[in-house]
Each structure stands twice: as structure tokens, then as C-alpha cells.
Amino acid sequence: AFSKDVDGKMDPFMWFMRETVAKMMGIYSMVLDNDAVVQVLHNSEVPFIVTRPGGLQEAEPKGGVAIADKPPMGMTAFADLAKVSLDAIKDETNYGKLPFVA
Numbered sequence: 001a002f003s004k005d006v007d008g009k010m011d012p013f014m015w016f017m018r019e020t021v022a023k024m025m026g027i028y029s030m031v032l033d034n035d036a037v038v039q040v041l042h043n044s045e046v047p048f049i050v051t052r053p054g055g056l057q058e059a060e061p062k063g064g065v066a067i068a069d070k071p072p073m074g075m076t077a078f079a080d081l082a083k084v085s086l087d088a089i090k091d092e093t094n095y096g097k098l099p100f101v102a
Helices: 012-024 028-043 078-089
Strands: 055-057 075-077
Touching: 012 028, 055 078, 075 078
Parallel strands: 055 075
Antiparallel strands: none
């Protein structure tokens, strides 16, 4: 969820979280790497989707998780993220996007 859109834009709250929490958690360099990978994909001819969940957890799937317009605030089970991601790649209108998962 801390990655920028392909156009470099970001939700203000997520920008704050990226610039504070990601640094405090020691994952800021990973976030910068994610941004770089997204730019490489965006500049290539490879169709891609980068799903952006909030926190991930090893838990039983809850279902009801879907592509969202706004950054998520809760935790997402790995299995729920997998289902949403697989469903998203079936819809070509998602290609080239970085949808949130909530």
C-alpha cells in the first residue's frame, strides 16, 4: 500500500505512512525498490497488475476482500490476497494499475 501510482501520485495519508511508519519499520528501502519495479513494468510492454493490500497476515481467509479505490486500513489474509489477485488478472481493465485491496 505504500507504493506510488505509476504516475507518482499518492493518497496523502499513505504518503504520511510511507514517510514515517515505513521508515520506522525499517522497510523504506523495500518501498523504494517496489517503486522502481513498478516504473520498469510501466515503461515495458509487459501487462502487469500490482495489488496493494494493507497489512498481510497468515490467517484463515475471510472472503469479501476486493479491489478498492482507497487504501486499506486492516489486515488481509494471504489467501484472500491471492484470490483477489487471480480475479484481477482476468480483467484486462486492471492491467497497468496498482489497485488497493480491502
